[in-house]
Amino acid sequence: MKKFIRFSLLGGIGVVLYYITLYSLTEFCGIWYLLSSIIASVVNIITSFLVHKFRTFNATKNEGKVHVQFFLYVLITVLYSVTNVALLYILVQFCNIHYIPSQIILTIGLSIINYYVTKKIFEPKNSTVY
Numbered sequence: 633m634k635k636f637i638r639f640s641l642l643g644g645i646g647v648v649l650y651y652i653t654l655y656s657l658t659e660f661c662g663i664w665y666l667l668s669s670i671i672a673s674v675v676n677i678i679t680s681f682l683v684h685k686f687r688t689f690n691a692t693k694n695e696g697k698v699h700v701q702f703f704l705y706v707l708i709t710v711l712y713s714v715t716n717v718a719l720l721y722i723l724v725q726f727c728n729i730h731y732i733p734s735q736i737i738l739t740i741g742l743s744i745i746n747y748y749v750t751k752k753i754f755e756p757k758n759s760t761v762y
Contacts, residue, residue: 635751639684673709688754715742
């Protein structure tokens with residue numbers, strides 16, 4: 633539970649950057665909210681990988697495997713982001729919920745799943761794999 637709280641708090645850095653990017657690109661730059669969401673996701677992926685690897689999970693062992701960890705993290709996060717964009721579209725277009733509350737709902741739900749998947753990447757049972 634302690635690690636999940638740390639994951640949530642430190643992950644908040646990436647989430648804040650995500651929301652700032654999403655809102656700024658959509659409202660100030662006039663970019664379609666779904667494209668803004670994709671761009672914001674890239675910002676979040678890089679930030680979150682670094683924060684979770686070195687702070688949340690203190691995964692400094694197997695530094696030679698960082699490329700494998702990054703690949704797996706990006707792969708999982710891309711799947712997470714595609715799911716996020718698809719569900720965001722559904723909530724906005726079909727449920728008529730504004731994109732910000734929709735994104736808040738998705739952030740909460742998907743973050744729980746993301747914690748367990750990220751933990752598997754940085755704390756595998758067999759540490760020689762990663």
